[in-house]
Amino acid sequence: MVRSLLPNKKIFCVIPTSILFLPTAVFGQNPSPTPPISPSPPAVRVVVNSNIDGEVTADAQLTLREAIEVVNGTLTPQQLSSAEQAQVSPATGGSTIEFNLPSGATTIELQTVLPDLAVPGLTIDGSTQPGYDPNTSATAEIAIPIPLVTIKPATGIEVFRGLTVVADDITIRGLNMYGFNAEPIKQQLGSALIYDGKAEPATLTTPPGDIVIAHRNPPPDISEQKPPNDDFPFYERNEPPKNVTIENNWLGITQDERVPDRLSAFGVYAFNSQGANIRKNRISYHAGSAIITSVRAENTQVVQNIIVGNGIDGMPDALRFEGVVDNSQILGNLICANDGAGVYLFKPQGKILVQNNKITYNGRRLRRAAVFVMGSDHQVIGNEIDHQAGPGVVVTAFPHNDVGRRGVAKRNDIRNNKFAALEGLSIDLNSQRNLGVIDFQRGDGPNPRRNSVNRRKETGNAAINAPEFTEKAFAPNGSSAIITGKADEGSEITIYRLGDYQRGKEAIYQPGFGALTEPLTIVTTGEDGEFTAQVENVQPGDMISAIATDPKYGTSEPAVATKIGTIDTPPNVNVTPRIEPINPPQCVSRPAPPPPPTPPAPPPTPPVTPPEPITIRVPRNIHFALDKSFISDESAEVLDKVAEVLKQYPFIVIELQGHTDPRASDAYNQALGRRRALSTRNYLLRKGIAPERMTIRSFGESQLKVPGSNDIVDYARDRRTEIIFKDIRGIDLEIIDQEQDLQIEGR
Structure with missing residues (x-):
């Protein structure tokens, strides 16, 4: 028997925008397309007092589905029972849907997609649900009240979308929503999803997720359409909803803070x-991104959200902005333990402030x-960026950095950020000479x-030169030092203290770089480019770098580092940075209780004798069937033991390394090894292990158990995920290579 990673083995696929915008015949339709409403129905206050979902029926209680139809004007009060009519009253201003669900029955399980x-x-x-406390939060970092009303699909039923917004000035507040996803439609569209060794043509229905903001259904048929302008493939009648507010919701995560059995897509x-305001939401555990824009999302505000553990089984980046997104802002968010980039700006049109x-x-x-940046005129300012399995900020050379006749070039402003513990540069400007995915x-x-001059056109930020220091070391004068160097003329120079120093054979890049941890001072170059x-507040051994902003x-990019002191003064920072910290990683914590x-x-008290180290036996590997990444029942038993140890000792962090046997190509095996590590990580996620405690890495076929062997038992040993335990202070771990779950193929 094989245990699937997700219930019902749902396959999730994210298709690029160019494929997502398909003719109406390919798009999934809302089961109940919203009829035009003109004029708007009178404003009403509707109270939902039943968690039952199903057909609209004149009975004793009012459901959420009926409430939406009442405010939309597609269901009149005269069509309700007298008991339901008592839950509807006139309102001033806009209509409201409130909740008065019975205690213990506050979960609404949907049978089909709700009306728009x-x-x-x-x-x-x-x-408005009785018992809701706006002053109570489960997290100390950003206070977001715990919702009481949950909206999710009914067990065993696929509902691809939670709430769909198609009108202006709509507010969604204080809800818990999860489980909204879609089985891919298998049609040949020139793109395939590789899933456990099989190529499956796939696309999505209309955008799935917890909350979707879009114009009214159906989407436009663009098969023969010339866009009304060059920005997006919508007709002029496809008006974007304006000024939508989404606040104080928990999306993708259960009320008891678990990973749900079924993941939402987004x-x-x-x-x-236009003008969406997404603020103070807790958004976790989605198959794809926590927040994604598509064709048009100008003036989007993403403010003070907790965004943790997203990208589990699809598009990995926490925030993905593409399309027309001019004047959007990403401010004051906690973006932690997501599977890819924290912020991913993919071919955006317009400028974004991060x-x-x-x-x-x-x-x-x-x-x-x-932070991955495409486009121009973005600002990445005042962020704390650390413990990233990659660089801090990458600026691509796409679209082209064309310098116009007046000398205006595409630019991105990256200043006053604090970096630490990176696998790469704090700021990396990509060149078009290097076009691999990595x-x-x-x-x-x-x-x-x-x-x-051509370098201006083929390198991010028009190939502005990094500063160069005149000396490899600068002598201190007490607690200060004078630093000199050269950079592009007219640029602003920010001097940084480094938090680590990458050099030697183990360095990720060339010697002489580290994380720009603390800004020290800002100066400007003269006409000759010198500065x-x-x-202040430096001491011998401090490593110093700088960036230039034109x-x-x-x-x-950062300057090659210099040193305070002499060349022989040893650095007083880590020579090779620790990606995992000494203290256990933790995205969120509980609010502090009031002091007693x-x-x-x-x-x-007498002095305490330190306890003797604890000896624990723990398995370090699981195995897989040929060309598969599913967790078997036997492997699940092994991982349950690993989860027990991780729960007992929360300071332990792990790396999950995926491996394959030597058959198939290197690229195929690299992807298969990653899926195996991912399956292992996701099983442990569902066992309650926090995402920030686990990273994954794929080695493909590069680390075979018995190199050169063609024995099927050795092949079975190769098909594995290895669990590397880190930060095991005070514990003597006895690591066991186990084979109880070995899956040997038929001869």
Whole structure:
């Protein structure tokens, strides 16, 4: 018997925008397309007092489905029973949907997709449920109240979307939503999903997810359409909903903070919107991105959300912005332990501000930059970016950095950020000379000095040169030092203290770089490009670097580091950075309880003898069937033992390394090894192990158990995930190579 990673073995696939916008015949239709509403029905207050979902029926209780139809005007009060009519009353301003569900029956299990939210000014408000406490939060980092009303698909029923917004000024507040996903439609569209060794043509229905903002159904038939302008494939009548507010919701995560049995595809999908305000939501455990824009999402505000553990089984990046997104802002969010980049700007049209976010422990499945930038005029300012399995900020060379006749070039401003514990540069400007997937998404390392005008066109931020220090070491004068160097003329130089120093054979890149941890001072170059800066509070051994920001071309890569002291002074930072910290990684924590009354002083206690190290036996591997990545029942028993140890000792972190036997190509085996590591990670996720404690890596066929063997038993040993335990202070772990779950193929 084989245990599937997800219930019913649902396959999730994310298709690029160019494939997603298909003719109406290919798009999935809303089962109940929203009829036009003109004029808008009168404003009403509707109270939902039943968690039952199904056909609209005149009975004793009012359901959420009936409430939406009432506010939309497609169900009149006269069609309700007298008991239901008592839950409807006139309102001033916009319509509201409130909740008064029975205690213990606050979960609404949907049978089909709900009608669209189609009347302007509507508020659907879960905070009205009796017992809701706006002053209680499960997290200390950002206070987000715990919702009481849950909306999810009924067990065994596929509902691809939770709430669909198609009108202006709609507010969704105080709800818990998860489980909204779609089985791919298998049609030959020139793109295939590789899943456990089989190529499956796939596309999606209309965008799935917990909350989708889009124009009214059906989507336009664009098969023969010339866009009304060059920006997006919508007719002029496809008006985007404006000024939608999504606040204080828990999306993708259960009320008891678990990974749900069925993952939602996305949290918030802004397919076609303007001015959406997504604030103070907790968005976790989605198969794809927590928040994604598609064709149009100007002026989107993403503010003070907790975004943890997304990208589990599809598009890995926490926030993915593409399409027309001018003047959007990503402010003050906690973006932690997501599978790819924290912020991924993919061919966006317009500028985006990324400011004052905590972006940490991302890249758990795919090693990418914490912030991946395409386009121009973006600002990445004042963020804390650390513990990334990849660089800090990568700026690509696409679209082309064309310098116009007036000398105006595409630019991105990256300043006043604090970096730590990165696998790569703090800022990496990609060159078009390096176009592999790893180069493109993880950066391509330090650039050489600009040697031609063409470099302006083929390198991110128009190939602005990194500063160069005049000395390899600068002597201190007390607690200060004078630093001199040279950079592009007219650029602003920010001097940084490094938090680590990458050098030697184990360095990710060339010697001389590290994480730009603490800004020390800012100076400007003169007409000759030279600069002089006095830095304070430094001591011998401090490693120093700098970046340059040009008004026309944006921010450079970091300078090769210099040292305070002499060349022989040893660095007082880690020579090779630790990606995993000494303390256990933790995205969120509980709010501190109120301080108890001060007790009387206790009597002196005798000194405590440190306990003897604890010896624990723990398995370090599981095995897989030929060409598969499913967790078998026998492997599940092994992983249950691993989960028990991880729960007992929360400071342990692990790396899951996927391996294959030597058959098939290197590229195929690399992908298969990654799927095996991913399956292992996802099983442990469902056992309650936090995503920030696990990273995955694929070695494909490169580390065989018995190199050169063609024995099927040795092949079975090769097909494995190995569990590497880290930070095991105070514990003597006896690591066991087990074979109780070995799956040997038929001869």
